[in-house]
Amino acid sequence: MDLGGYFTLIGFGPAGWGDQLLAAALMTLAVSASAFFASLAFGLVGAAAKLAPSALLRGLAEAYTTIFRGVPDLLVIYLFYFGGSQALSALGHLFGHAGFLGLNAFMVGTLAVGLVAGAYQTEVIRGAYFAIPPGEIEAARAVGMGRLLMLRRITGPRALRFALPGMGNVWQQVLKESALISVTGLAEILREIHIGAGSTHLPFDFYVTGFFLYLALTTLSGFLFRGAEAWTMRAERRPA
Amino acid sequence: MDLAFLIATMERLLAGVPLTLELSALSISTGAAIAVLFAVLRTSSRVGEWLVRAYVYMLRGTPLLLQIFLIYYGLAQFAAVRESLLWPFLREPFWCALLALTLNTAAYGSEIVRGGLQSVAQGAIDAGRAAGMSRLLLYRRIVLPLALRQALPAYGNEMIAMVKSTSLASIVTLMELSGIAYAVISETYRAFETFLCAGSIYLAINFLIARGIAWAEHRLNPHLRPAA
Amino acid sequence: MSTPAAISVRDLHKRFGANEVLKGVSLEAQAGEVIAIIGASGSGKSTLLRCISLLEVPDEGSVAIAGEAISLRTRRGRREPADRAQVNRIRASLGFVFQSFNLWAHMTVLENVIEAPVHVQRRPRREAIAEAEVILKKVGMVEKRHAYPAHLSGGQQQRAAIARALAMRPKALLFDEPTSALDPELVGEVLRVIRSLAEEGRTMLIVTHEMAFAAEVSDRAIFLDAGRIEEEGPPAQVLRDPSSERCRQFLLRYINR
Numbered sequence: 001m002d003l004g005g006y007f008t009l010i011g012f013g014p015a016g017w018g019d020q021l022l023a024a025a026l027m028t029l030a031v032s033a034s035a036f037f038a039s040l041a042f043g044l045v046g047a048a049a050k051l052a053p054s055a056l057l058r059g060l061a062e063a064y065t066t067i068f069r070g071v072p073d074l075l076v077i078y079l080f081y082f083g084g085s086q087a088l089s090a091l092g093h094l095f096g097h098a099g100f101l102g103l104n105a106f107m108v109g110t111l112a113v114g115l116v117a118g119a120y121q122t123e124v125i126r127g128a129y130f131a132i133p134p135g136e137i138e139a140a141r142a143v144g145m146g147r148l149l150m151l152r153r154i155t156g157p158r159a160l161r162f163a164l165p166g167m168g169n170v171w172q173q174v175l176k177e178s179a180l181i182s183v184t185g186l187a188e189i190l191r192e193i194h195i196g197a198g199s200t201h202l203p204f205d206f207y208v209t210g211f212f213l214y215l216a217l218t219t220l221s222g223f224l225f226r227g228a229e230a231w232t233m234r235a236e237r238r239p240a
Numbered sequence: 241m242d243l244a245f246l247i248a249t250m251e252r253l254l255a256g257v258p259l260t261l262e263l264s265a266l267s268i269s270t271g272a273a274i275a276v277l278f279a280v281l282r283t284s285s286r287v288g289e290w291l292v293r294a295y296v297y298m299l300r301g302t303p304l305l306l307q308i309f310l311i312y313y314g315l316a317q318f319a320a321v322r323e324s325l326l327w328p329f330l331r332e333p334f335w336c337a338l339l340a341l342t343l344n345t346a347a348y349g350s351e352i353v354r355g356g357l358q359s360v361a362q363g364a365i366d367a368g369r370a371a372g373m374s375r376l377l378l379y380r381r382i383v384l385p386l387a388l389r390q391a392l393p394a395y396g397n398e399m400i401a402m403v404k405s406t407s408l409a410s411i412v413t414l415m416e417l418s419g420i421a422y423a424v425i426s427e428t429y430r431a432f433e434t435f436l437c438a439g440s441i442y443l444a445i446n447f448l449i450a451r452g453i454a455w456a457e458h459r460l461n462p463h464l465r466p467a468a
Numbered sequence: 469m470s471t472p473a474a475i476s477v478r479d480l481h482k483r484f485g486a487n488e489v490l491k492g493v494s495l496e497a498q499a500g501e502v503i504a505i506i507g508a509s510g511s512g513k514s515t516l517l518r519c520i521s522l523l524e525v526p527d528e529g530s531v532a533i534a535g536e537a538i539s540l541r542t543r544r545g546r547r548e549p550a551d552r553a554q555v556n557r558i559r560a561s562l563g564f565v566f567q568s569f570n571l572w573a574h575m576t577v578l579e580n581v582i583e584a585p586v587h588v589q590r591r592p593r594r595e596a597i598a599e600a601e602v603i604l605k606k607v608g609m610v611e612k613r614h615a616y617p618a619h620l621s622g623g624q625q626q627r628a629a630i631a632r633a634l635a636m637r638p639k640a641l642l643f644d645e646p647t648s649a650l651d652p653e654l655v656g657e658v659l660r661v662i663r664s665l666a667e668e669g670r671t672m673l674i675v676t677h678e679m680a681f682a683a684e685v686s687d688r689a690i691f692l693d694a695g696r697i698e699e700e701g702p703p704a705q706v707l708r709d710p711s712s713e714r715c716r717q718f719l720l721r722y723i724n725r
Contacts, residue, residue, distance in 0.1 A: 072407035083431030372560030463616035
C-alpha cells in the first residue's frame with residue numbers, strides 16, 4: 001500500500017478527501033447525539049410507564065421494549081425513511097395542514113435510532129431506579145421531602161450514578177448504529193467513505209480510514225464516559 | 241388494514257427466512273467456537289492476551305456494516321486477493337457477510353466466555369487440583385461446564401443480536417428477510433404493513449431462541465432449582 | 469531399613485510477595501499417625517497443608533509422600549513442579565478436605581464422590597459407584613447421594629466432601645479447618661466422622677480450632693506461630709500444658725473466648 005499516496009488521499013489538500021471526511025465525522029457525531037437525546041426522552045417515558053400503577057401503561061411500555069429490542073434497526077430505519085413522510089403528512093392532515101410534510105434523512109436517523117436505543121434506555125433507567133437502596137428514599141420521605149424535590153436531589157442523582165455505565169453502552173451502540181443511517185443518504189462517515197471508495201476505486205483505503213475514524217470516536221467516548229462514571233462514584237471511592 | 245396484502249407479503253417474506261436462519265446459525269456456532277479458542281488463547285500467554293484484547297477492542301469499537309463493507313468491497317482492491325484461492329469465496333456476498341458476522345460475534349462471544357470462566361469459584365478449581373486432575377481434565381469436567389452455565393443467559397442475548405445483525409447482509413444484495421422486506425417496501429411503499437410482517441417474523445424467531453435458552457438453562461441447572 | 473514416613477516435610481519456606489508465611493517448617497507423619505496442627509490465623513497452617521498437596525509450591529524445602537520426593541525445579545525465577553504427572557499422581561493419593569467444602573455445584577453428591585476415581589484414577593464406573601455408596605453410608609450421606617450441594621446443609625456438604633476424599637483410597641488425609649465454616653450445631657456430626665476415621669488407623673493431618681477434639685483424637689500436636697513450629701509433642705502437653713510462652717498465650721485466648 002502506497003503510504004504517501006494514502007495520506008494525500010485523506011489529507012486536506014485539493015486532491016484530498018480530508019475535509020469531506022471531517023464534515024462526515026461531525027455529521028456522525030451530530031446525528032448520534034441527536035438520536036441519543038431522543039433515546040433519553042423515550043427511555044424516561046418508557047421507564048416511567050413501566051413503573052406506573054396502570055396496567056395499560058405497563059403493557060404499552062413492555063410492548064415498546066420488546067418490539068424495538070427484537071426487530072433489526074435496519075427495518076426501523078426503512079419504516080421511518082419510507083413511511084415517515086407518509087405518517088407525518090397524514091398527521092398533518094389531521095391537524096388541517098394540507099400538502100406534504102417531509103422527514104429529512106437527519107430526522108429519520110434521529111427518530112429510528114432514537115426509538116430503538118430508547119427501548120434499551122428504558123431498561124437501563126428502570127434498572128438504575130431499582131438499584132437505589134430503598135432506605136435512602138425512605139430517609140428522604142422521613143425528612144419531609146416532596147416528590148419533586150426528592151426527584152431532583154435524591155432519586156435523580158442516585159439513579160444517574162447507576163445508569164451511567166448502561167448509558168455509556170447505549171451511546172456506543174448509537175454511535176455505531178449511525179452507520180446504518182447511511183442507507184438514507186445522510187452524509188455521515190460510512191456514506192462518505194462509500195462514495196470515496198466508489199469514486200477513487202480504492203475501497204480498502206477508504207474503509208480502513210472509516211474503521212479508524214469510528215474506532216477513534218468510540219475510544220474517545222469510552223474515556224469520557226469512564227471519567228463521568230468515576231465522578232458519579234466519587235463518594236464510593238476509598239480514602240487514599 | 242389490507243388482509244390480502246398482509247398475507248401476500250408474509251408469503252414473500254417467509255421465503256427469506258431460510259437464508260436468515262442459515263446466516264445466523266453458521267455465524268453463531270462458528271463464532272462461539274472461535275470465542276472459546278480466544279478465551280483459552282487469552283490465558284495462555286502475554287502475547288496471546290494482548291492479541292485477543294486488541295481484536296475484541298477493534299471489532300467492538302466499529303460498526304458491523306463497516307466490517308462487512310471492508311471485507312466485501314475493500315478486499316477486492318488487492319490483486320493478491322483477486323488472484324488467490326479464496327477469491328471464489330471472497331467475491332460472493334454470502335461468504336463475505338458470513339465471515340464478517342462470524343468475526344464480529346467471536347469478539348463479543350469471547351467476552352461472554354471470559355466472564356463465564358472468571359465466575360467459576362476458586363474452591364471448585366482447588367478441589368479439582370487436590371484430587372489430582374490434570375489441567376485438561378479440570379477444564380473439561382469442572383471449569384467449562386460451570387462457565388457454560390454462567391454464560392448461557394448472556395450468550396442467549398448475543399444469539400438474538402446476531403439474528404438481527406443478519407439484516408445487514410441485505411445491504412450487500414443478499415435476499416434474506418430484510419432484503420425481501422426492502423424490495424416489498426420500495427415496490428409498494430407500504431412501509432408500515434411490511435414492517436409489521438417482517439418485524440413479527442423476527443420477533444417470533446427471537447422468542448423461540450429465548451425459550452430455547454431458558455429450557456437449556458433449566459436442564460443444565462438442576463442444582464439451582466428448589467430441592468425436590 | 470524402616471518404612472519411609474507417610475508424609476515427610478523438610479525445611480519448608482513459602483513467601484507470598486513480601487510476606488514469608490512459612491519460615492522453615494519440618495514435620496514427619498508416620499503411617500497411622502494423627503497429627504493436630506493448631507495456631508492463630510496467618511500462622512501458616514493452611515499454607516503448610518496446601519504445600520504438602522502442592523496446591524502451593526514451596527520456595528524452599530522438600531515434600532515426600534511415602535518416601536517419594538516431589539521433584540521441583542526453578543524456572544524463570546519461580547519454583548514449579550518438575551513433573552506434572554507426578555504431582556497429579558501424588559495428589560490423587562492424598563485426600564484433601566477444605567474449609568469451604570468445595571463440592572462441585574453442577575454434580576450430585578454421588579457424582580462428586582466418583583468423579584476423581586473414574587476420571588483421574590481410571591477405575592470402572594460401576595466399581596466406583598459401589599464403593600462410593602459404602603463410603604457415603606459410613607459418613608451418613610447415602611440417602612442424599614442424588615442431591616445437589618446447594619440443597620444440603622453445611623454439615624452434610626462437609627461429610628460428602630470427606631466421602632469424596634475417601635473415595636480416592638488415599639494414603640493420608642489432610643483436613644484444612646474442616647469445621648470452621650460450619651454453624652455450631654453442625655460441627656458435631658463432622659467431628660464424629662473424623663473421629664471414626666482416626667479410629668480406623670488412617671494417617672491424618674488436621675488443622676483445627678477444636679482444641680478438645682484435637683486433644684482427644686490426635687497422637688501428636690503441633691503449634692504453628694508466625695510460620696515456625698513453636699511447640700510439638702503429645703496433645704496433653706501442647707494443648708494443655710505447653711512449654712512455649714506463645715503457645716500458652718494462644719490457648720488462653722481460646723479458653724477465654
